Amino acid sequence: MDFRSSSKWSRLFVFVWVIVQYIQHSHAELxxxxxxxxxxxxxxxxxxxxxxxxxxxxxxxxxxxxxxxxxxxxxxxxxxxxxxxxxxxxxxxxxxxxxxxxxxxxxxxxxxxxxxxxxxxxxxxxxxxxxxxxxxxxxxxxxxxxxxxxxxxxxxxxxxxxxxxxxxxxxxxxxxxxxxxxxxxxxxxxxxxxxxxxxxxxxxxxxxxxxxxxxxxxxxxxxxxxxxxxxxxxxxxxxxxxxxxxxxxxxxxxxxxxxxxxxxxxxxxxxxxxxxxxxxxxxxxxxxxxxxxxxxxxxxxxxxxxxxxxxxxxxxxxxxxxxxxxxxxxxxxxxxxxxxxxxxxxxxxxxxxxxxxxxxxxxxxxxxxxxxxxxxxxxxxxxxxxxxxxxxxxxxxxxxxxxxxxxxxxxxxxxxxxxxxxxxxxxSPDRANIRPVIEEIPETVRYGDAFNVFVSVPLPVVGILEVNLGNPPFSTHSFSQGQRLVKLTVTPSVPDDSGRYRVGCTAPPNGAVAPPGYYMAFVVNQGVPSVARWVHLVG
Missing domain, CATH: 2.130.10.80 (Galactose oxidase/kelch, beta-propeller)
Known part of the structure; x- marks a missing residue:
């Protein structure tokens, strides 16, 4: 018999699994x-x-x-x-x-x-x-x-x-x-x-x-x-x-x-x-x-x-x-x-x-x-x-x-x-030294535009800095209506004389990829995002 098909055994399984999680990990470790x-x-x-x-x-x-x-x-x-x-x-x-x-x-x-x-x-x-x-x-x-x-x-x-x-x-x-x-x-x-x-x-x-x-x-x-x-x-x-x-x-x-x-x-x-x-x-x-x-x-x-x-x-x-x-x-x-x-x-x-x-x-x-x-x-x-x-x-x-x-x-x-x-x-605090800060980004970009984002990072950048656009959805009843994230095409970051990094970006090509509107633009360094800046994407 598949014990998961039984309501009683399914609840017991979940209960035991949760107890095991508590035993294996303190909350601070998760x-x-x-x-x-x-x-x-x-x-x-x-x-x-x-x-x-x-x-x-x-x-x-x-x-x-x-x-x-x-x-x-x-x-x-x-x-x-x-x-x-x-x-x-x-x-x-x-x-x-x-x-x-x-x-x-x-x-x-x-x-x-x-x-x-x-x-x-x-x-x-x-x-x-x-x-x-x-x-x-x-x-x-x-x-x-x-x-x-x-x-x-x-x-x-x-x-x-x-x-x-x-x-x-x-x-x-x-x-x-x-x-x-x-x-x-x-x-x-x-x-x-x-x-x-x-x-x-x-x-x-x-x-x-x-x-x-x-x-x-x-x-x-x-x-x-x-x-x-x-x-x-x-x-x-x-x-x-x-x-x-x-x-x-x-x-x-x-x-x-x-x-x-x-x-x-x-x-x-x-x-x-x-x-x-x-x-x-x-x-x-x-x-x-x-x-x-x-x-x-x-x-x-x-x-x-x-x-x-x-x-x-x-x-x-x-x-x-x-x-x-x-x-x-x-x-x-x-x-x-x-x-x-x-x-x-x-x-x-x-x-x-x-x-x-x-x-x-x-x-x-x-x-x-x-x-x-x-x-x-x-x-x-x-x-x-x-x-x-x-x-x-x-x-x-x-x-x-x-x-x-x-x-x-x-x-x-x-x-x-x-x-x-x-x-x-x-x-988490141990990642603060690789968290990027957006110093400069256009407030408005058009489809297909090439533009630059200037970023500062406490430690030297290793790898590619991502620039990702996330829109603000309407969240209700377990579904965020309109939610999407678009990862822009970027060039490798280049340090400038002021210690900042310049990242060349290309805006989404059209409204099917990213409908017109306001987006949170995040720079992501080794899995750590910056605080977003709002960017208006227009046709």
């Missing part, structure tokens, strides 16, 4: 460190994005009753249809200043529960859909300096064609944003709006009574087509002609999308940018959501596929832990941090148990079977409605976790208002 940034943010962030002003937008639902943060100067939201508060003077969105860790409340008018988002080329955060009065709404947040007064603006002259609850957004090569799917919406549409919505039969074909076509994984490939994954299937989609070009083989292990709660990332684009590799990890056992089982062990399988291959196939491997609701964060080095989530249950209110406190580092260039490294565990469970975002200094911001319908603090897993940061091993 890579990575944790720090508490904000003891009480006032809201639990369901949706999180980092702006080019080094601030972080935190966003929750509006129909949860009181948050723990008041709106300033007596501002209130009036909604006769709100089931809890008709006059709501509490914040449900906020901005975090990374310099001071201060929180500034924002005003959001309509319900953003399980909505979607993406940054536009000018750095404005586009936010679409939600539930109830927000299901067709389009909102914008134009970020400003941390001491500014920028706030949410809800568009009055245009709205979505179809309601979008649990949809996914992806910026396209021309700066347009495609909005894919949503509960009961087997269509795609665009912002700026085109003529109506377009039926997308793939979403209807993969839908089952578990709803696993929600929050589909959407990745823009460097050939300009979209890799779209829902349930356990994927297609190559030409968004310009609305045609499915290719059907990929199904992924073993059952459904992965909401509410099965796997996660996905596209690995770094590099070289001639002709190859794109997609990784999908974790998820609930089929039936866990239907049966509302909180203790069914999650599976830990990962599938990896070359999405641009003529004959693509899934390469399977197993994580050290079964995991649902994990977040996959592209690090500046090209490695992937897998963090947050639980080891049993499924996505949904109060439907998970056994928090997975151990982050994992996925190292794409290592041989099969050696790609996962277990990292230093946290202490705060991060379950349903938690998020993870890369910060410009290389840390990863961890926010949210509200496994309850309303804010609830007297519970085994209470609503979480703390905000933390996880520092990967590359930020």
């Amino acid at each position: 890579p990575g460190t944790w720090e508490l940034l904000v003891p009480d943010a006032g809201i639990s962030s369901m949706h999180t994005s980092v702006t080019r002003f080094n601030t972080v937008v935190l966003l929750d639902r509006t129909n949860i009753g009181p948050s723990r943060k008041m709106l300033p100067k007596g501002r209130c939201r009036f909604d006769k249809d709100d089931p809890i508060l008709k006059r709501d003077c509490y914040a449900h969105s906020a901005v975090l200043d990374l310099q001071t860790n201060r929180i500034r409340p924002l005003m959001i008018l309509t319900d953003t529960w399980c909505s979607s988002g993406q940054f536009l080329p000018d750095g404005t955060l586009l936010q679409t859909g939600g539930d109830l009065d927000g299901v067709k709404k389009i909102r914008k947040f134009s970020p400003c300096e941390a001491n500014g007064l920028c706030d949410w603006v809800e568009l009055q002259d245009v709205e979505l064609v179809h309601g979008r609850w649990y949809a996914t957004n992806q910026i396209l090569p021309d700066g347009t944003v495609i909005v894919v799917g949503g509960k009961g919406s087997n269509t795609v549409e665009y912002y700026p709006p085109r003529k109506g919505a377009v039926f997308f039969p793939f979403l209807a074909d993969v839908e089952d009574n578990q709803m696993d076509n929600l929050y589909p994984y959407v990745h823009l490939l460097p050939n300009s087509h979209l890799f779209i994954f829902a349930n356990n299937k994927a297609v190559l989609y030409d968004h310009e002609t609305n045609k499915i070009i290719k059907n990929y083989p199904p992924l073993d292990g059952g459904p992965r999308n909401y509410p099965s709660a796997g996660s996905s990332a596209m690995l770094a684009l590099e070289g001639d940018f002709s190859t794109a590799v997609i990784v999908i990890c974790g998820g609930a056992q089929y039936g866990a959501f239907i049966e509302r089982s909180t203790d069914t062990p999650a599976h830990g399988s990962c599938g990896r596929i070359i999405a641009t291959s003529d004959e693509p196939g899934w390469e399977m491997e197993d994580m050290p832990f079964g995991r649902i609701m994990g977040d996959m964060v592209m690090l500046p080095t090209g490695e992937v941090l897998i963090i947050n989530g639980a080891q049993a249950g499924t996505q949904g209110f109060e439907m998970a148990s056994n928090p997975c406190l151990f982050p994992l580092l996925y190292r794409p260039d290592q041989p099969h079977g050696l790609r996962f490294m277990t990292l230093n565990p946290g202490t705060v469970p991060r379950l349903y409605h938690s998020t993870a975002n890369l910060l410009p200094d290389g840390r990863v911001l961890i926010a949210g976790s509200n496994p309850h319908y309303f804010y609830k603090f007297n519970a085994e897993f209470p609503t979480e208002l703390r905000i933390e940061a996880f520092s990967p091993e590359y930020l």
